[in-house]
Amino acid sequence: MKTVFEISSPGRIGVSLPDLDVPATSEIPPGLLRENGGKTGLPEATEGQILRHYVNLSTMNHHVDKGMYPLGSCTMKYNPKLHENLARIRGLSGLHPLVPDELAAGSLELMYRLGEFLCEITGFEGVSLQPAAGAQGEFCGIMIIKSYHESRGEKQRNEILMPDSAHGTNPATSTLSDCVVVGVESNEYGLVDPEDLKRKVGPLTAAFMLTNPNTLGLFESRIEELTSIVHEAGGLNYMDGANMNALLGIAKPREMGFDVCHLNLHKTFSTPHGGGGPGSGPVICSEELARFLPDPVVIREDDGSIRFSRNQDSFGRLLAFQGNIGVLYKAYAYIRTLGAEGLREVSENALINANYLKSKLADYFDNPFDNGPCMHEFVLSGDRQAKLGVRTLDIAKRLLDYGFHAPTVYFPLIVHEALMIEPTETESLEELDTFVEAMVSIAGEAVEKPYLVTDAPVNTPVLRLDEVKAVKDLCVVEPVDKGENI
């Protein structure tokens, strides 16, 4: 594809500027003025050429507005565009973060009400909307837990227990918070083994950190037993709520025995994500822990006014201001649009879609933890195909040729050649069927013409990349300049 400079042709313009209505001045050095033969270095093209250029560019990468994106654990669902408009209402988006509370009444009220909704959804009483990502929510949660133990004279509690299927951010957060990670084994059903948990808890346990449903897409059916084991040992239970898309209106973290959790608004509550942001990972906790939440909290006064307030035993501030506020507005709009019943339907449809795919693919791929219905996602293994010389990475690349983004691959670590598939509730039956056709077709290719899969992708603007180099030496400009593969 041509660069914008290659499209450029001298004298073409894409805008009509109004006549000059101020005195002309010639501060610009003559050599840079066009009429003096100067070269501005700016591309010159018509509006139509530029529009086509950028529309074409926007389709070179796969994205959720272009096609299904079944990236397990990430909940890449379709997000209503209406909410983008709402978040951009001038009075909200133009608000300066340092205006006094009285001039930010609308925004404060939205934050307060969103906090109330998130408490209702999780069963908790305290909330902070500050964390700017799920990972930062985890950090905030651990800091709250540490403050709690410290307030009880139990500063020595610094061990965070987590299953071997945990999301990578869980151990990372724990280490960053100066805690020690203690692994708990999963049993043959892919669920936390209560016996191993009993062996691992003790006087140093700060918390048990668990994703439910877990990263295999399975609900921890013995959750109350697990959380009681930890409570009895004096520890607290933290739920990584990034998978809340499976539980809305169906189950509340508080009722499962958790003390604190985070939610990923950018996964579950209507903000498109990927590529680094913007995110929002509010932390919601029990009344007992609320006094440790980061400063400031949003409170309602007796006269009904809403303002920021210092939190007496807070562990401190997390961010300079209030997090990614636009994401909060969108989450509020999403919850209000759907209502309680609508939210429950979101999760019900997410579960139905995942189970539909799981059963349609059952004959073609291995599923080591198929013990009945899954939640909103499931994890297949590409072992059968790997024996034929076709690895999961190859299957992922081949899916791009069929117009789909790959599922999450090689995670969770406890499944060989893992393919973690999360269709979400926003895909239609037709789209799910087309995805099944692609997967079945690739399974057939792996047997009959494996080179089609191992050489993939062939229909994308950039062919197979050196994955290691792409991570270590991130340079997205270079290939375009050299015209390679484009």
Ligand SMILES: *Cc1c(COP(=O)(O)O)cnc(C)c1O
């Ligand atoms: C996405 C995710 C996280 C991390 O969220 P970020 O916003 O990317 O930091 C944590 N846990 C699980 C289970 C997730 O899926």
